Amino acid sequence: MKTLPSLTRLLWIAASVSLFGLAACVEDDDGLGTEPDRDIAFLGYSDPDTRQTTCGNCHISKQRSWQRTGHAGAWADLQASGQAQSSCNRCHTTNGSSNLAPDTAGFFSVSAGGQRFYYDVQCESCHGPGAQHVTAPDESQPLSTMKAAVGLEIGCGTCHTGTHTPFVEEWQESGHGTALATPASRAECAGCHEGRTVLARFDPDSRFLEQNESTLYGITCAVCHDPHGTRNNAELRYPIDTPDIETNLCMQCHQKRSNPDPTTSRGAHSPQGPMLLGTAGWRPSTFTYDTSLILSSHGSALNPRLCAGCHVDAFTVNDAATGNFVFHSTGHRFRAIPCVDAQGVPTTSDDCAVSSRTFRACATSGCHATQAVARGAFQVLDTRLTSYLDVLWKDNNGNRVRDAGDTGLLMQVPASEFTVNATITVAEGALFNTTMISSTLAASNDGSHGVHNPFYAEALLLASISEMRTRYGLTVPPALAGRVAARRAALGMDP
Ligand code: HEC
Ligand code: HEC
Ligand code: HEC
Ligand code: HEC
Ligand code: HEC
Ligand code: HEC
Ligand code: HEC
Ligand code: HEC
Numbered sequence: 381m382k383t384l385p386s387l388t389r390l391l392w393i394a395a396s397v398s399l400f401g402l403a404a405c406v407e408d409d410d411g412l413g414t415e416p417d418r419d420i421a422f423l424g425y426s427d428p429d430t431r432q433t434t435c436g437n438c439h440i441s442k443q444r445s446w447q448r449t450g451h452a453g454a455w456a457d458l459q460a461s462g463q464a465q466s467s468c469n470r471c472h473t474t475n476g477s478s479n480l481a482p483d484t485a486g487f488f489s490v491s492a493g494g495q496r497f498y499y500d501v502q503c504e505s506c507h508g509p510g511a512q513h514v515t516a517p518d519e520s521q522p523l524s525t526m527k528a529a530v531g532l533e534i535g536c537g538t539c540h541t542g543t544h545t546p547f548v549e550e551w552q553e554s555g556h557g558t559a560l561a562t563p564a565s566r567a568e569c570a571g572c573h574e575g576r577t578v579l580a581r582f583d584p585d586s587r588f589l590e591q592n593e594s595t596l597y598g599i600t601c602a603v604c605h606d607p608h609g610t611r612n613n614a615e616l617r618y619p620i621d622t623p624d625i626e627t628n629l630c631m632q633c634h635q636k637r638s639n640p641d642p643t644t645s646r647g648a649h650s651p652q653g654p655m656l657l658g659t660a661g662w663r664p665s666t667f668t669y670d671t672s673l674i675l676s677s678h679g680s681a682l683n684p685r686l687c688a689g690c691h692v693d694a695f696t697v698n699d700a701a702t703g704n705f706v707f708h709s710t711g712h713r714f715r716a717i718p719c720v721d722a723q724g725v726p727t728t729s730d731d732c733a734v735s736s737r738t739f740r741a742c743a744t745s746g747c748h749a750t751q752a753v754a755r756g757a758f759q760v761l762d763t764r765l766t767s768y769l770d771v772l773w774k775d776n777n778g779n780r781v782r783d784a785g786d787t788g789l790l791m792q793v794p795a796s797e798f799t800v801n802a803t804i805t806v807a808e809g810a811l812f813n814t815t816m817i818s819s820t821l822a823a824s825n826d827g828s829h830g831v832h833n834p835f836y837a838e839a840l841l842l843a844s845i846s847e848m849r850t851r852y853g854l855t856v857p858p859a860l861a862g863r864v865a866a867r868r869a870a871l872g873m874d875p
Contacts, residue, residue: 666843
């Protein structure tokens with residue numbers, strides 16, 4: 381709730397308090413003729429038939445949007461599954477298992493007649509019991525938690541867990557699951573690197589338990605998902621299908637530095653968004669390119685979920701022989717081509733051979749005929765880009781510093797070409813493109829081996845090579861020069 385007009389607020393408080401206060405004497409038409417038993421701490425629904433939560437009588441807009449979420453249908457879906465049993469109720473009703481109350485409260489503390497007041501994942505599933513709050517509403521209680529995984533005691537992770545829904549387990553293994561201490565604790569970095577700070581950026585009105593703690597949080601569930609509902613799929617705070625840096629969820633953060641900055645010698649920093657959109661990198665004034673290739677196929681309508689189309693891919697692994705369920709991946713490790721074991725279950729390693737990775741996201745999307753085709757395309761692209769990168773800078777001792785023993789065009793220009801001043805020289809621009817696209821030459825890079833925008837990545841490197849040759853009068857082996865010319869023509873670049 382942002383701010384209710386004060387009169388309305390008072391009226392609602394009066395209405396709700398009297399409603400709650402009188403509840404004990406009102407005849408309820410549940411057919412039993414007596415008022416069903418209610419928990420003393422959890423309020424639950426004030427009207428189970430319309431899914432009107434007691435909290436929502438005052439917090440009207442939260443009620444309206446929550447009612448459209450999957451949480452409001454959790455009980456009905458459980459019954460419809462035909463598999464309902466008592467072990468399921470913990471996560472499909474309102475009780476104390478996901479908040480700071482004892483888990484025997486709420487749904488579990490009332491007789492059968494009262495249980496329908498506690499169906500579904502209501503406000504108090506996350507916020508905890510609210511009886512005290514409604515008698516004296518103030519800003520302090522009952523606050524929810526944005527913790528997902530800490531001890532698995534409270535928060536989203538208590539339900540979104542286990543073999544069938546291991547969101548929290550997979551998320552914990554992802555980069556989003558932990559905060560890198562240095563950037564998370566620095567004010568100028570925390571807006572992308574620390575959960576509480578990001579939440580305040582995405583929703584300045586947000587209020588939660590950890591708000592004033594000094595602990596650093598990663599990018600937790602509630603940073604990306606608004607538990608009260610949004611108009612986006614999966615209650616995401618921003619859409620994932622807009623090819624637009626301003627509105628796309630992932631691009632709220634994956635876009636720090638994607639063009640050379642005259643005030644620093646630093647290279648790219650999380651340039652994935654602009655790479656996908658074809659705006660990243662140094663483009664020399666002579667840069668020409670077939671603009672129909674700019675969004676490539678990966679950033680176009682052919683891949684409507686954009687980043688998530690490759691990086692948030694949920695799938696189930698069944699045993700090849702028996703067909704029995706083995707594992708469900710929620711896609712919340714955010715890996716596009718995760719390492720998998722012989723059965724196809726993702727492993728925690730991120731460092732395996734291309735042949736041990738699944739390319740299923742590329743094939744199930746319908747974009748590539750089979751996983752093998754996608755894997756082949758990945759290898760061809762990687763080999764091609766590596767050959768250009770080696771021409772620009774081959775870091776022979778692998779120390780990420782341009783030093784004696786390294787080879788390439790960037791080694792053949794004077795150090796004065798790399799001075800930080802208002803001018804971006806050809807060498808600086810070419811260096812920026814090289815370290816952005818290479819997955820090894822700098823700590824921070826695009827990291828996709830060119831996949832985020834294959835043709836565009838290639839065009840940036842080809843332009844860098846050509847400009848280095850003309851600007852500094854450098855030569856490359858004739859065989860390579862021929863290949864560069866052919867690829868430039870293929871990409872619609874001027875000869
Ligand atoms: C009788 C009306 C009423 C009911 C019922 C009610 N609240 Fe509130 N709630 C308020 C008022 C008034 C505030 C103070 C808001 C303010 O000053 O901005 C408040 C504040 C809050 C806050 C603090 C956040 C903020 O904006 O300051 C949370 C969280 C909250 N309520 C959750 C709940 C939950 C969960 C329930 C159900 C258990 C609930 N409320 C039921 C009236 C109510
Ligand atoms: C540990 C908590 C937990 C338990 C216990 C649990 N569920 Fe769920 N269930 C969830 C979560 C979380 C989801 C949402 C998962 C998602 O969106 O991928 C879910 C989703 C579902 C859905 C799908 C709803 C839909 O249509 O999208 C069904 C059906 C379901 N559960 C049935 C059951 C049954 C039957 C049991 C008991 C045998 C059970 N659940 C026990 C947490 C739980
Ligand atoms: C609130 C900012 C933010 C948002 C929104 C965000 N990310 Fe991230 N992402 C990060 C940060 C920060 C890291 C680096 C974390 C680290 O290394 O500790 C990261 C790391 C990653 C990684 C590296 C893999 C890993 O596990 O280390 C991938 C892939 C990724 N994000 C994909 C996505 C996708 C896809 C989306 C949208 C669905 C997204 N991110 C949304 C901030 C964000
Ligand atoms: C799935 C868990 C969950 C459910 C269900 C839920 N909330 Fe929340 N609520 C949170 C979290 C987490 C926050 C803090 C982060 C945020 O703002 O989303 C929060 C914040 C709030 C706030 C503080 C203002 C704000 O926007 O941060 C209010 C008020 C509130 N919730 C009321 C409600 C009401 C009323 C309902 C039921 C109609 C409800 N919540 C259902 C988890 C939940
Ligand atoms: C970096 C952003 C991000 C974070 C952090 C994140 N999610 Fe998601 N989540 C997504 C995206 C993107 C989707 C896919 C939405 C789509 O396909 O439209 C998704 C989908 C889901 C779904 C729906 C899956 C289905 O079956 O439809 C659930 C449930 C979910 N997330 C729960 C969680 C939980 C629980 C956490 C914390 C442990 C979490 N998410 C953390 C981005 C995020
Ligand atoms: C009490 C258990 C419980 C808690 C706590 C809980 N969830 Fe859920 N969640 C469920 C169940 C059960 C479903 C499946 C509902 C259905 O579709 O039937 C679900 C579904 C979802 C979905 C997919 C449905 C939709 O509306 O798009 C998202 C996203 C989601 N939860 C996010 C969260 C986040 C974020 C939190 C923490 C702020 C959270 N959940 C806390 C049990 C829980
Ligand atoms: C066409 C599929 C595809 C799309 C779309 C895509 N990526 Fe990637 N991304 C990849 C592949 C493949 C890799 C290389 C993964 C590897 O080497 O393990 C990768 C690597 C990354 C990495 C480096 C860390 C890692 O996982 O190895 C980050 C961060 C990342 N992508 C974020 C994003 C973001 C943010 C978006 C949207 C702006 C996005 N990606 C769009 C396929 C894609
Ligand atoms: C606009 C959002 C944003 C800001 C601001 C930001 N970062 Fe990042 N940073 C990211 C994202 C997203 C990733 C993960 C993607 C990747 O690794 O390419 C990341 C990755 C990192 C990494 C891990 C990868 C690497 O380079 O080794 C470090 C370290 C880092 N950032 C440090 C910082 C520091 C220090 C600051 C502040 C001076 C900062 N970041 C500011 C978005 C941001």
